[in-house]
Each structure stands twice: as structure tokens, then as C-alpha cells.
Amino acid sequence: MEKNIAVIWGDCSSPEIVKQTIRVLDKVAEKYGHTFHYTDAAMGGEAIDKYGDPLPQHELDKCLAADSVLLGAVGGPKWEGLPGEQRPEKGLLRLRAGMGLYSNNRPAKIWPQLAPASPLKPEIVAQGIDFIIVRELIGGVYFGNHETHTLASGEKQAIDSMPYSEHEIERIGRIGFETARKRRKKLCCVDKANVLDTSRLWRSVMHRLQAEYPDVEYSEMFVDNCAMQIVKNPAQFDVIVTENMFGDILSDEASMITGSIGMIPSSSLGDGTRGLYEPIHGSAPDIAGKDIVNPTACILSAAMMLRYSFGLTEEADAIENAVNKVLDKGLRTADNMSEGCTCLGCTAMGDAILAEI
Amino acid sequence: MEKNIAVIWGDCSSPEIVKQTIRVLDKVAEKYGHTFHYTDAAMGGEAIDKYGDPLPQHELDKCLAADSVLLGAVGGPKWEGLPGEQRPEKGLLRLRAGMGLYSNNRPAKIWPQLAPASPLKPEIVAQGIDFIIVRELIGGVYFGNHETHTLASGEKQAIDSMPYSEHEIERIGRIGFETARKRRKKLCCVDKANVLDTSRLWRSVMHRLQAEYPDVEYSEMFVDNCAMQIVKNPAQFDVIVTENMFGDILSDEASMITGSIGMIPSSSLGDGTRGLYEPIHGSAPDIAGKDIVNPTACILSAAMMLRYSFGLTEEADAIENAVNKVLDKGLRTADNMSEGCTCLGCTAMGDAILAEI
Numbered sequence: 001m002e003k004n005i006a007v008i009w010g011d012c013s014s015p016e017i018v019k020q021t022i023r024v025l026d027k028v029a030e031k032y033g034h035t036f037h038y039t040d041a042a043m044g045g046e047a048i049d050k051y052g053d054p055l056p057q058h059e060l061d062k063c064l065a066a067d068s069v070l071l072g073a074v075g076g077p078k079w080e081g082l083p084g085e086q087r088p089e090k091g092l093l094r095l096r097a098g099m100g101l102y103s104n105n106r107p108a109k110i111w112p113q114l115a116p117a118s119p120l121k122p123e124i125v126a127q128g129i130d131f132i133i134v135r136e137l138i139g140g141v142y143f144g145n146h147e148t149h150t151l152a153s154g155e156k157q158a159i160d161s162m163p164y165s166e167h168e169i170e171r172i173g174r175i176g177f178e179t180a181r182k183r184r185k186k187l188c189c190v191d192k193a194n195v196l197d198t199s200r201l202w203r204s205v206m207h208r209l210q211a212e213y214p215d216v217e218y219s220e221m222f223v224d225n226c227a228m229q230i231v232k233n234p235a236q237f238d239v240i241v242t243e244n245m246f247g248d249i250l251s252d253e254a255s256m257i258t259g260s261i262g263m264i265p266s267s268s269l270g271d272g273t274r275g276l277y278e279p280i281h282g283s284a285p286d287i288a289g290k291d292i293v294n295p296t297a298c299i300l301s302a303a304m305m306l307r308y309s310f311g312l313t314e315e316a317d318a319i320e321n322a323v324n325k326v327l328d329k330g331l332r333t334a335d336n337m338s339e340g341c342t343c344l345g346c347t348a349m350g351d352a353i354l355a356e357i
Numbered sequence: 358m359e360k361n362i363a364v365i366w367g368d369c370s371s372p373e374i375v376k377q378t379i380r381v382l383d384k385v386a387e388k389y390g391h392t393f394h395y396t397d398a399a400m401g402g403e404a405i406d407k408y409g410d411p412l413p414q415h416e417l418d419k420c421l422a423a424d425s426v427l428l429g430a431v432g433g434p435k436w437e438g439l440p441g442e443q444r445p446e447k448g449l450l451r452l453r454a455g456m457g458l459y460s461n462n463r464p465a466k467i468w469p470q471l472a473p474a475s476p477l478k479p480e481i482v483a484q485g486i487d488f489i490i491v492r493e494l495i496g497g498v499y500f501g502n503h504e505t506h507t508l509a510s511g512e513k514q515a516i517d518s519m520p521y522s523e524h525e526i527e528r529i530g531r532i533g534f535e536t537a538r539k540r541r542k543k544l545c546c547v548d549k550a551n552v553l554d555t556s557r558l559w560r561s562v563m564h565r566l567q568a569e570y571p572d573v574e575y576s577e578m579f580v581d582n583c584a585m586q587i588v589k590n591p592a593q594f595d596v597i598v599t600e601n602m603f604g605d606i607l608s609d610e611a612s613m614i615t616g617s618i619g620m621i622p623s624s625s626l627g628d629g630t631r632g633l634y635e636p637i638h639g640s641a642p643d644i645a646g647k648d649i650v651n652p653t654a655c656i657l658s659a660a661m662m663l664r665y666s667f668g669l670t671e672e673a674d675a676i677e678n679a680v681n682k683v684l685d686k687g688l689r690t691a692d693n694m695s696e697g698c699t700c701l702g703c704t705a706m707g708d709a710i711l712a713e714i
């Protein structure tokens with residue numbers, strides 16, 4: 001198989017993890033007889049520095065021309081003072097929208113070897129943490145109108161608006177049901193229907209879809225309650241589907257309870273098979289250039305790309321199994337070290353994973 | 358001292374906890390020589406049943422005429438099918454707005470006796486959990502425009518809008534700084550300034566206020582990160598100030614990590630001393646009428662009322678100390694039972710607390 005991958009190297013410590021990921025992809029290509037072509041695309045801080053724009057059209061075009069996009073993480077203190085439109089995050093939001101990636105899939109799964117790193121009590125962890133948050137990614141308050149104006153009284157007022165239309169809800173709702181169908185068949189729609197019109201529209205669309213998926217056990221939960229339940233009893237969840245902002249908050253909380261943010265990949269997909277794959281962690285400016293950042297989440301993001309965009313199941317399994325073996329051997333990076341384990345740097349962790357493929 | 362208290366008995370199991378709370382208030386009145394007059398006011402399900410409206414003007418007027426308002430909790434399955442405007446929650450939102458209660462104070466504090474009930478690991482709990490979330494309560498998306506219309510394409514679209522003006526931010530920001538000043542002098546403003554205009558306006562107002570409070574260590578955090586940090590390292594927080602919706606989500610998460618939702622009171626205040634005091638838990642329909650619900654959060658809410666609305670510090674201390682002694686004796690309700698403790702019903706817990714005053 002021959003595939004074109006656009007690679008966004010990202011900012012701060014991100015190029016270090018992307019480098020290890022490319023090594024892993026090359027090893028897989030060699031072993032299974034594939035060819036991956038890489039095209040560098042600039043987004044975020046790098047693009048601001050080069051072009052004064054966090055995602056110029058020509059860089060977005062490179063992503064649209066590729067079969068899929070691999071991303072490290074963008075942003076850092078250097079670009080923090082910039083106005084909204086010119087910040088690295090804006091590049092990420094425009095990339096998501098420009099590629100039509102409405103479905104962000106964030107797994108919260110505990111690696112048994114890392115269970116002790118969870119902030120939750122062992123009794124709770126022992127019940128299992130293995131759920132997926134399906135987050136709507138290109139609608140809601142992220143992409144509504146934002147305005148700041150001066151009122152007659154002379155004071156300023158800002159208004160952010162949160163729009164959702166039926167087709168936007170339906171396509172992500174469907175992903176929720178389909179994802180649940182492939183797993184333990186439980187879908188929970190999280191919203192704030194006691195306050196928001198958008199949530200009530202979500203519910204009406206979800207109820208319509210529910211009829212098509214009688215095999216999936218469907219439930220609804222308020223977002224405030226969900227924020228509690230994720231900590232109290234995460235084992236109750238299989239698939240959560242939710243709007244953009246709630247998904248942002250809940251998926252970060254969910255990733256934290258696994259105790260290993262440096263291990264969590266994510267995929268963002270739209271209607272076709274072209275996706276954007278990135279770790280859920282940030283660009284870790286504080287440890288940039290030290291070769292100590294954990295490359296695993298980025299490497300596992302590449303595995304998701306092989307699985308979901310290229311249909312290369314065996315190859316994806318090979319990467320995930322390699323990571324599992326490395327953990328079994330007690331090899332860790334600084335972010336999830338525990339007693340009796342060996343602490344590796346970023347390159348050495350890349351080496352260790354490569355060696356198991 | 359003579360005070361008029363409006364009492365909203367609430368729905369489902371709520372009247373049971375309010376009943377115990379009134380007994381405690383009466384005992385305090387007797388012991389310290391005060392007179393509390395109670396006026397019943399209907400809000401939520403009860404008001405819907407009686408008047409077809411979750412908060413008729415005449416009931417709001419009773420609250421406005423009182424020196425303060427004590428509330429149990431409203432809502433329940435009986436009223437769930439109703440349209441938005443007629444639901445019990447709407448009564449609560451109208452009460453908050455009608456009384457001008459912009460500042461909701463939600464403490465997340467662990468009772469040492471209940472530490473084992475926290476879902477977090479003992480190592481994390483041992484570092485201490487004692488922070489307050491100061492939540493803006495009558496602005497933002499809760500009180501912005503909500504609309505659902507049909508687009509030209511024939512599909513429906515809903516839009517919720519989230520407005521904040523400078524004076525709304527300034528008054529709650531000030532409460533944040535003042536609250537921090539009385540405590541460990543650390544204030545963290547939580548927002549999503551990388552996406553929202555309202556958050557950016559919050560920051561600009563907070564920066565202005567910061568100059569007036571040089572003794573308070575001020576920081577800022579994104580809401581998604583905060584949802585992680587509350588679980589990972591709650592000891593880092595002293596006072597969090599945030600907008601309405603983020604406050605709703607984060608305060609529920611924060612209450613859960615204390616392991617004892619049945620113990621957490623809250624106050625909502627505006628410009629004067631008249632406030633609304635209520636437990637943060639809901640109306641627990643599943644255990645209504647069984648005399649097993651935990652009355653402690655409601656009783657502690659009454660203690661907050663004495664302290665913050667009436668300035669009765671000694672009396673508030675008396676109630677809080679009584680609760681502490683009851684816990685020391687190993688007396689619990691079903692929701693936070695643990696090995697070796699004695700499980701009491703609602704009335705018996707009321708008796709136990711009364712006995713210590």
C-alpha cells in the first residue's frame with residue numbers, strides 16, 4: 001500500500017515525538033511492505049513564525065491533498081500574547097473545520113501496567129476504565145459567532161454563540177451509535193438539556209436515531225453529573241457522545257483518570273477516510289529540547305491512523321502490541337515513572353518500541 | 358436577633374432534610390436567644406403542582422421579603438416531561454435572577470472523617486482538599502438568548518448565546534479576590550480564553566482588579582485543564598472564580614472528589630446580605646419518603662446562612678462543630694457509610710446533630 005501522509009511537526013517538544021513516530025511508521029512500512037510518503041505542513045506556532053498566519057491556505061491544501069494527517073501538538077508561551085485570530089490554536093481549529101473533521105474520538109482506557117498512576121483509588125480502577133468520548137468537533141460555541149461591543153452604558157459586552165443544526169447533530173450522533181455498536185453497546189448522550197436549546201435539539205435528533213439502533217442501550221446525562229460520574233464510577237461508561245465544549249472538558253478529565261496523559265492518542269474524522277491524528281496532550285514547552293517527552297501518545301495516534309484511515313489492522317495491532325510489551329518490561333518515560341521501572345528518554349523510548357515491532 | 362427566613366421545602370426527599378434543618382435552627386435560636394420566623398414559599402415541582410408555574414411572582418415576593426432563603430432541592434421524574442419554561446429548574450434559575458444572586462460559593466472541603474470515601478487515592482487526599490469555587494450565577498449561557506428556528510434548508514437550528522458584560526464580571530471577580538484574601542490568598546480564574554470572547558473579556562477585567570489586590574496570587578487556567586487538575590492535584594487550589602456553566606461543571610466534579618456530596622452546602626449572594634442557601638445535591642427521588650436521606654448538607658447550608666447573611670458566627674460554628682462531633686462518633690447516613698460506623702436515618706441524624714448543639 002502507498003499512502004501520502006501530511007506531517008505537522010508542531011511546536012516546542014512536539015517535533016521530538018513526531019520524529020519517533022515517523023521512525024515507527026517507517027519500520028511498519030518496511031516490515032509489511034508499504035510505502036509512506038511524508039509531506040511537511042506547517043500549522044500553529046511554526047506557521048506563525050514562517051508565514052504570520054497559524055494556518056495559511058497553502059498549508060491546509062497540503063493536508064487536504066494527503067491521505068491523512070499526523071500532528072504532534074501546537075502552541076507555546078512564545079505565541080501567547082498574540083490576538084485571537086493569530087494564535088496557534090486558531091490554526092488547529094481552522095484545520096479541523098477545513099478538513100471537515102466533525103468527529104473527534106478520544107479513548108479513555110487504562111493500561112493495566114500504568115494503573116498505579118491513576119489518581120483514582122485502586123478499588124475504582126479495578127472495576128475497569130475503558131470508554132470513548134465521541135466529541136463533536138466543528139460546531140457549537142467553537143465555531144459560533146464571537147463578538148465584543150460597547151453597550152449604551154459605555155461598558156463592554158462580549159457574546160459567544162453556540163449554534164447546532166440537526167444535520168450536525170445527526171452525523172455525530174450516528175458515529176456515537178456506530179461506535180457503541182462495535183463495543184459494549186452502550187451510548188450516553190451528555191448535555192445540559194435543562195438549560196440549553198441546543199441540548200434539547202440534540203436530544204430530539206438522538207431520539208430519532210435511537211429507533212435505528214435498538215441494539216444499543218441509550219441514555220442521557222447532564223454534563224455536571226457526568227463530570228462527577230467520570231470520577232466516581234468510570235466503569236459505567238462505554239461510549240459518550242457530546243457537543244464540542246463539553247467534550248473538550250470531559251475528555252480531559254477522562255484522560256486524567258487513566259493516569260497517563262502521555263499515552264492517549266486521538267483521531268478526528270469527517271465523512272471520508274482522511275483524518276487528523278494527534279496525541280491529546282499539549283506541546284510541553286517546559287521540557288522541549290531535553291529528549292525526555294513521552295512519544296507514545298503520538299506513536300499510538302499513528303497506529304489509529306493505520307487502523308481507521310488506511311484499514312491496516314494488523315499493522316496497527318503491531319504498534320499497540322509493541323507499546324504493551326515495552327510497558328510490560330517496565331520501561332517508562334519520566335511522566336509516568338513508578339518504583340522499580342526504568343526511565344527512558346524520548347529517543348530511547350522510540351528505540352524500545354521499534355525493537356518490539 | 359429576629360430574622361425572617363423564607364423556606365422552600367422542595368421536592369421528593371427534600372422536605373425531609375429541610376425538616377431536620379428547621380429543628381436545628383430552632384435549637385440554635387433557643388440556645389442563643391434569637392427568634393426565627395419561617396414563611397413557606399413554593400418553588401419547583403411543588404409550585405408547578407399548586408400554581409402551574411415553577412416560581413409564581415407571589416412566591417418570589419415572599420423570598421424577596423425575607424431576610425434570607427433556605428432551600429432543599431427541587432425537581433424529580435414527575436415533572437421531567439414538561440417543556441423548558443415549566444420545569445422545576447426554571448424556578449430555581451428565576452429565583453437566582455429575581456433575587457440578584459450573582460455569586461455562588463461552593464466549598465470543596467474534605468471532612469477528615471470521610472476521607473476514605475473520596476474516589477481519589479489516599480496520597481492525593483492527604484495533600485489536602487480545601488478550596489472554594491466562586492461561580493457567577495446569573496449571567497452567561499444560562500441567561501442569554503435561547504432560540505430554535507428552521508433554516509432555509511428546512512432543518513432546525515438551535516442557538517444558545519453566552520453574554521457577559523464588564524460589570525457582571527467585575528462584581529464576581531471582586532468576590533473572588535475578597536474570598537481569596539480571607540483564605541490562603543490564591544485566586545485562579547478559569548476560562549476558555551483561547552476560544553471565547555467572553556473569556557477574553559473576563560481576563561481583561563480580572564487584570565484590572567488584580568492591581569487592587571496585590572496581596573493575592575492570581576493565576577489563570579483553561580477549563581479543560583482545570584477539569585484535569587481537580588482530579589490530579591486538588592491541593593493546588595484555594596479559590597477558583599469562573600463563569601456560570603464552567604462553575605456548574607467544575608463544582609460538581611470538585612464536590613465528588615470530597616467523597617461526600619451529602620455534606621456540601623452552598624450559598625448564593627448578591628449585593629446585600631440576603632442570600633439563598635441550599636445543599637449542592639439534588640432531590641434524590643429514589644429515596645424519598647424513606648427517612649434515609651442525609652440532612653447534613655442542608656443543615657450546613659443553614660449554618661452558612663447564619664454566618665454570611667446574619668453575621669452569627671458563634672451560632673454557625675456551633676452547628677459545624679456539632680456535625681464534626683457526630684462524624685467523630687462514627688455516625689453516618691447511608692450515602693457515606695463505611696466499616697465500623699453506625700448508619701442512621703435522616704431523623705436520627707438530625708437528632709444526633711441537635712444533641713451536640
Ligand SMILES: CC(C)[C@H](C(=O)O)[C@@H](O)C(=O)O
Binds near residue numbers: 093248551552581
Ligand atoms: C487548543 C484548544 C483550542 C483545543 C480545544 O479546545 O479543542 C484543545 O484543548 C483540544 O482539546 O484539542
Ligand SMILES: CC(C)[C@H](C(=O)O)[C@@H](O)C(=O)O
Binds near residue numbers: 446449450605
Ligand atoms: C438544576 C440546574 C439548572 C442547576 C444549574 O445548572 O445551575 C444545578 O445543576 C446547579 O448546579 O445548581
